[in-house]
Amino acid sequence: MKLCEILLMSIILVLGIVVIVTDFHAGVIKNKVLLVAIVFGVIINSIYITFFAKNFLLVYLLNWFAVSLISVLLYAFRFWAAGDSKLMITLAFLIPARYYENSLLLISGVYYIIFIFLLAYLYIIVESIVLAIKKKEYYRKHIEKRFFKEFIYRYFVSYLYLRTLTLILQNIMGEFYYTNQLFFTFINIFIILYIHEKEVFHKRTIILILFGINALLIIWSILQGSYTVNLDILHNYVIVLLAIFLRYLVSGYNYEEIQTSEVKKGMVLSYATVVGFMPSRVKGLPQTTSEDMSSRITEEEAEAVRRWEKSKYGKNSIIIVRKIPFAIFIVCGTISYIVMRIVMTCL
Template structure:
């Protein structure tokens, strides 16, 4: 018990420091992860060794899955190295009893991830709304952009109805059973990727063919429009598309060139403009992903150049989401909340 208490104290300390450093500096310091993380992980492992929990195998499996998710998010540049390292320490340092606790069969460690992404999404929406209000811009372009995306969604929806009907019929004939949901989802994803790659939905003849096929096969019926859930679903989709369009529109920040720092990401437009300057060594175009973060040498090169060129007093960068902050905050909520609410264990 004492080891678990000490682990919780260290975890709260780690998250509190991470919130501060990510907010103030936009960084998660390795020395903090080492100084607090190593004792934290050791305490948790000692606690496991002493208690020898019955569900140790499940704990190990949950930890491995969590680390796998973390690696996936890092490899696909969804979060940075600092976020990856912080979450790894949280995974290995969170008391095993908390990892085994769950809400609706979802481990606390996954709840942390869910909360983190939710906080990040809310942050982006909120910040975008503030900018839109401050700049007194009309939401017309956002609405129009969302409607265009919704139109594309409906096109895919019509195709998926046809595809689902065909695959379900074939599967039922072969195996005398209904196709499993996870198989259908996997096939749908593959089908969507294929039709997007072929870029065939832009042709009216293709869409008319799919629609007629749906009507003939019975995959599509006008009775479905009498179900209110269809409209609720579409409303949610339009809302999500609108928020995404809004976030993309206000995903940039203009700063003075003197504020440029290592790790920042230039907007594509700014990077093109700078790359075209012959006197500047910087020649890398930004794709606005984590791969485009500026190195210290690049920052110094740009600072020297901008100091000699007045037209570059301001530079546009991609806004940084303080993900480590949200990750730490989510962990604090789960750890502290877990002491007040009893949930089932796996």
């Protein structure tokens, strides 16, 4: 068993080094590298689970599915690129099944994701401070009173939806929901982000109905003498609030000015840059951008931007959206999770 676990962790280490190098130098995570790791992982996992870790198969599959689901949602909500999502799914597959077992938390793989984003946020904060000192930062948004009013209103609306969904899940899942609240906290974050993006969820009629349902449920619980305040659930609401607020704050520090001649395939152009293309007659220039991974430019568009530099409206420099090197955080988060599980199993 130990040999299989060592082999799986060796694959994680080798894969991690390779993808970190390619992500930094080329900005891509190659599918061939992931495929090779999966092939070796399937062979070793087949032996490992069949002969040594059969009792951990269910918890392994549950955690791998949960981590993969969150990974896909992170891609769907444009937190990172498809390559990062595939890397996370691959690494979660390679984590030895025994390390997912946890007597206190069935979906312990959530800690894996927490490690990744703690490292990523730490990087963003440190880099933002460095850029601020060097006076290289570009702000897309400014914190104003209007922002706080809108943020509080939207969070209140999201809370109504969240509380209604929580009550439904509590009744359907029972104890499973309570023992895995950390996992459902991540799901709640995605739900709130989706609600924020869709105006249909902010219609006054729907909000009033939700408010009425929540009020009736509280009154009913009080009359039945069963109304209690679950501090753990309140903590989860606070985590959701902080996660969304922090995401907003760091979004203002994600720009970089580069020479137009250095534009390459896979870069994401800023709104200001794309707007500057409008008067130009150069063919093939990007026309829109959402400033996320879905707006990465093609080689043809990069070539058009380089031609634009020498045109009538061209400029020597443009502003791009800096890509967070998530590969290193995913790899380091995986290693941190494994180390944590090894320490816990040894205690």
